Amino acid sequence: xxxxxxxxxxxxxxxxxxxxxxxxxxxxxxxxxxxxxxxxxxxxxxxxxxxxxxxxxxxxxxxxxxxxxxxxxxxxxxxxxxxxxxxxxxxxxxxxxxxxxxxxxxxxxxxx
Amino acid sequence: xxxxxxxxxxxxxxxxxxxxxxxxxxxxxxxxxxxxxxxxxxxxxxxxxxxxxxxxxxxxxxxxxxxxxxxxxxxxxxxxxxxxxxxxxxxxxxxxxxxxxxxxxxxxxxxxxx
Numbered sequence: 001x002x003x004x005x006x007x008x009x010x011x012x013x014x015x016x017x018x019x020x021x022x023x024x025x026x027x028x029x030x031x032x033x034x035x036x037x038x039x040x041x042x043x044x045x046x047x048x049x050x051x052x053x054x055x056x057x058x059x060x061x062x063x064x065x066x067x068x069x070x071x072x073x074x075x076x077x078x079x080x081x082x083x084x085x086x087x088x089x090x091x092x093x094x095x096x097x098x099x100x101x102x103x104x105x106x107x108x109x110x111x112x
Numbered sequence: 113x114x115x116x117x118x119x120x121x122x123x124x125x126x127x128x129x130x131x132x133x134x135x136x137x138x139x140x141x142x143x144x145x146x147x148x149x150x151x152x153x154x155x156x157x158x159x160x161x162x163x164x165x166x167x168x169x170x171x172x173x174x175x176x177x178x179x180x181x182x183x184x185x186x187x188x189x190x191x192x193x194x195x196x197x198x199x200x201x202x203x204x205x206x207x208x209x210x211x212x213x214x215x216x217x218x219x220x221x222x223x224x225x226x
Binding site for chain 1: 145214
């Protein structure tokens, strides 16, 4: 099956700086890559996703890039704010399946 | 607005007990999922279902079973709870049976097995 690796496991940045979280996947058939944000004590919520026919997608301060050749995708958060502090999960889903394979999560702390 | 609810936020059970975790979604979604979340391990899929009475094993099905008798309801069953099943359990649902799309999560059930 698919294997998703996520780095780093923890990340601290100063408010206003950028944060980058990277994920790699193993199955070239994967074609959907969502990112979820989970605030402390809350449920994971989708913040951005990308499909394999697109190389980059942006939504305000958040962007995701996908490199299908290298089988990696990254989450970029610019101008970080304290409310960005949370655990972020990447995931991959293969074309004919419904399963998500999640990374192990990155705990992001934005220091005011 | 999609709503996924779970029957309990916190649950304490004893080793050997049979445990039922219930999940209900109100948006007529085809797919439903059960994950467990443990620190450092992310979210791991236990079982999922893409239709009523259909179920598929995920990555860690051992010690668990599921039931989907109605489209909106997906139950996770621990036949004989063990201490290593102490965890946060998250239910999720998504719309399309084939094309991957956003999964909507419930609030989670924190299960402690003593």
